[in-house]
Amino acid sequence: MTVNSGKQATVGIVDFGAGNIGNVRRALAKLGIAHEVLKSPCGMERLAPSLLLLPGVGAFRPAMEALASSGWKDALTGWAGMGGPLLGICLGMQLLCDNSSEDGQTEGLGLVEGCVTKLSGVKKIPHMGWNSVEPSGSEFPGNCLARGGQDFYFVHSFAVSGSPHCAAVTRVDGVQFDSALRRGNVAGFQFHPERSGPEGVSFLGRAISYMVAEYQEGADKC
Amino acid sequence: MLKKRIIPCLDVKNGRVVKGINFVNLRDAGDPASLAGTYMDEGADELTFLDITASNERRATMLEWVSVVADAISIPFTVGGGISSAQDAVNLVALGADKISLNTAAVRRGRTVTECAEALGSQAVVVAVDVKRDGDAWRVFIEGGRTPTGLDGFEWCLEAESLGAGELLITSMDRDGTKEGYDVEFLRLVSRSVKIPIIASGGAGEARHALEAFEAGADAALLASLLHFGEMRIRDLKGYLTENGVPMRV
Numbered sequence: 001m002t003v004n005s006g007k008q009a010t011v012g013i014v015d016f017g018a019g020n021i022g023n024v025r026r027a028l029a030k031l032g033i034a035h036e037v038l039k040s041p042c043g044m045e046r047l048a049p050s051l052l053l054l055p056g057v058g059a060f061r062p063a064m065e066a067l068a069s070s071g072w073k074d075a076l077t078g079w080a081g082m083g084g085p086l087l088g089i090c091l092g093m094q095l096l097c098d099n100s101s102e103d104g105q106t107e108g109l110g111l112v113e114g115c116v117t118k119l120s121g122v123k124k125i126p127h128m129g130w131n132s133v134e135p136s137g138s139e140f141p142g143n144c145l146a147r148g149g150q151d152f153y154f155v156h157s158f159a160v161s162g163s164p165h166c167a168a169v170t171r172v173d174g175v176q177f178d179s180a181l182r183r184g185n186v187a188g189f190q191f192h193p194e195r196s197g198p199e200g201v202s203f204l205g206r207a208i209s210y211m212v213a214e215y216q217e218g219a220d221k222c
Numbered sequence: 223m224l225k226k227r228i229i230p231c232l233d234v235k236n237g238r239v240v241k242g243i244n245f246v247n248l249r250d251a252g253d254p255a256s257l258a259g260t261y262m263d264e265g266a267d268e269l270t271f272l273d274i275t276a277s278n279e280r281r282a283t284m285l286e287w288v289s290v291v292a293d294a295i296s297i298p299f300t301v302g303g304g305i306s307s308a309q310d311a312v313n314l315v316a317l318g319a320d321k322i323s324l325n326t327a328a329v330r331r332g333r334t335v336t337e338c339a340e341a342l343g344s345q346a347v348v349v350a351v352d353v354k355r356d357g358d359a360w361r362v363f364i365e366g367g368r369t370p371t372g373l374d375g376f377e378w379c380l381e382a383e384s385l386g387a388g389e390l391l392i393t394s395m396d397r398d399g400t401k402e403g404y405d406v407e408f409l410r411l412v413s414r415s416v417k418i419p420i421i422a423s424g425g426a427g428e429a430r431h432a433l434e435a436f437e438a439g440a441d442a443a444l445l446a447s448l449l450h451f452g453e454m455r456i457r458d459l460k461g462y463l464t465e466n467g468v469p470m471r472v
Binding site for chain 1: 315442
């Protein structure tokens with residue numbers, strides 16, 4: 001596998017057949033970020049992406065099965081293992097974790113420590129709508145959130161909490177969960193920056209630029 | 223903290239927004255994408271579109287305007303009107319809609335709700351319930367309010383949740399167009415008994431009405447003519463709600 005070392009970011013959108021990738025594509029188009037939908041890992045050699053984006057909507061277990069059968073599971077762990085920037089959104093973030101209890105216990109990609117469990121103690125499920133995302137620690141990609149938080153659009157029923165790689169937190173009905181995770185070159189957002197208005201789309205652009213730049217700086221030092 | 227949502231609702235016929243939109247500085251008041259963009263800029267948290275085109279022409283025109291709207295905005299939107307199968311729903315989501323809303327089809331065949339939820343996840347499935355008060359109860363109407371079903375509104379809301387709805391859009395036909403306020407009694411009744419978000423619709427005439435709906439347990443308030451005719455600006459409405467302790471994205 002080749003990682004694009006040019007200055008212009010090229011995002012590979014991982015299409016494993018689960019989830020709506022159209023609005024992620026639209027957001028990248030608005031940002032003027034070059035991108036391509038990759039239906040299989042075979043497309044990576046040709047595209048030489050500078051970042052892989054893993055979207056996802058739906059349930060954890062069928063998504064992991066689809067990642068495994070399409071070859072993406074091995075490709076993503078290989079990519080992340082060699083330092084390639086990988087960004088998961090919503091279910092895509094959850095898939096980066098160790099496991100999920102949705103439909104029984106299912107193993108995830110294991111790239112970020114954390115367990116996905118049903119949101120409990122909240123009045124309404126799904127947790128749907130705009131909620132504040134507050135950076136936690138110094139790991140938030142690009143440190144590009146306003147201090148005191150910024151509102152993003154959420155829609156999910158399962159969540160991660162207490163991960164050692166938590167980069168931001170969100171609260172609903174007094175329950176706190178991890179709304180962003182980051183472990184080096186791997187990061188994820190539980191919220192949908194691509195559905196969070198122009199500010200959310202800009203934020204996505206900053207996060208991608210930051211992750212790509214950091215990787216390229218690292219590569220330059222080697 | 224999770225914010226309460228303000229959702230403008232637009233009726234679309236043959237690809238054009240209908241029911242008099244009266245905005246200043248709007249180049250084309252009938253263009254769904256321009257209006258959607260305007261409402262997004264004004265602070266709408268989501269948008270809902272209801273396609274009221276005659277059924278024989280609806281499918282073709284929907285395919286066009288839905289993807290154009292998706293290109294124009296980056297906030298979630300729901301599409302409803304004549305969706306009768308999971309395949310219809312999947313097609314609309316593939317064009318860029320975040321959620322679809324079922325009404326008549328859900329009542330006629332409850333399994334449709336379940337099939338849509340299985341195909342797209344419950345979060346993408348809104349069940350729209352049109353109710354009219356009948357003594358101490360509320361009755362469900364379908365086909366744009368023209369056809370009584372005899373179904374009990376409260377029972378139907380509970381059933382819709384168990385069939386797989388991720389959200390309920392509750393319209394009071396008694397209040398719709400009256401500007402007398404939402405039917406907070408029904409909203410309170412349903413909100414106490416379901417575990418999914420509910421959207422209040424029908425009757426908003428002033429900012430206080432949205433406050434009442436939220437106090438009754440609604441998670442979102444749908445507004446149409448009040449916003450379309452420029453009688454109220456989203457910014458002002460949100461300002462009022464914030465002052466009154468309702469969590470809002472401002």
